[in-house]
Amino acid sequence: MKNILVIGSKPSFLIKGLMVKLEKNGYHPEFSPFNIIDFDVKSAHTDIFILYMDEGIYYESAFMMHLADALQRKFKMLILIGEKNERSVALTYLPEEFIENYYERPLDIDLLLIDLKISGFQKISESEKKVILSVDDDPGYSRYLRDALKQTYHVALAFSGAQAIAWLATNHCDLILLDYGMPIANGKTIFEMLKGEENTKDIPIVFLTGNNDKQSVMDIINLKPEDYLLKSIAKEELLMKLEDFFNHSNSEGGGGAIVSTASAAASTKDSDFPEQNTKPKSKHLMTTTDVILDYVDEDE
Secondary structure, three states: OOEEEEEOOOOOHHHHHHHHHHHHOOOEEEEEOOOHHHHHHHHHHOOEEEEEOOHHHHHOHHHHHHHHHHHHHHOOEEEEEOOHHHHHHHHOOOOHHHEEEEEOOOOOHHHHHHHHHHHHOOOOOOOOOOEEEEEOOOHHHHHHHHHHHOOOOEEEEEOOHHHHHHHHOOOOOOEEEEEOOOOOOOHHHHHHHHHOOOOOOOOOEEEEEOOOOHHHHHHHHHOOOOEEEEOOOOHHHHHHHHHHHHHHHHHHOOOOOOOOHHHHHHHHOHHHOOOOOOOOOOOOOOOOOOHHHHHHHHHO
């Protein structure tokens, strides 16, 4: 039996009628008001959320932000029911990729039931999707990354090292994409913190950087991450590299490979690097950028 949590300002006659219909069709519905504590208790075993919107949604910004966070942490889908202006308000808080469907009031319950039977739980059951945690203080780039990857991967977003560590305390991910140039706690600091914790030390980490100067690249390589990628990488190339990484991870039973040219250059001409053992652990060559090879050529 699938568990459905119906969320609204109060258990109105219409919401009660919806829940009766859901129960008669084999679902287990529960109701939660716009109350964070009540929501957290009831959402623990929920398969899908239904947000029944009314004018109360205009005054529930804290709850809506909490709901958005829950959708991303739990990778659950949401159905919206309401008027167009209420939907617009909801979308200012909620990640659109987690919205399964939208129905205007008055609700056609039979249509909702048909949609649930056909596809309502398909996205939820995508447990085979790998989970990627993006850690970047730039909301714009984070949203770009999520949009680029969401069809293939579950993507969780953290905008600071503290958020990443808090998320990882209760969630699992298969790969971390870590911005190297964040302020306050920078990528190096966060990397060292994660590698120093028992529950996160084995998670592969790939640095994302906007800098391709020689010193920046060498600073990253010296940390021995899984690898690094330039933020300017095209969406198609990024997807290709992630696919290669997870393919190798599955076939070898361990870390995969997202190999930048840094690995190739380090292997080709170690004498140009400050230490022999500072290259990334990756071993399957896939070119990301020619920046290091360019530097090697310049030094000759």
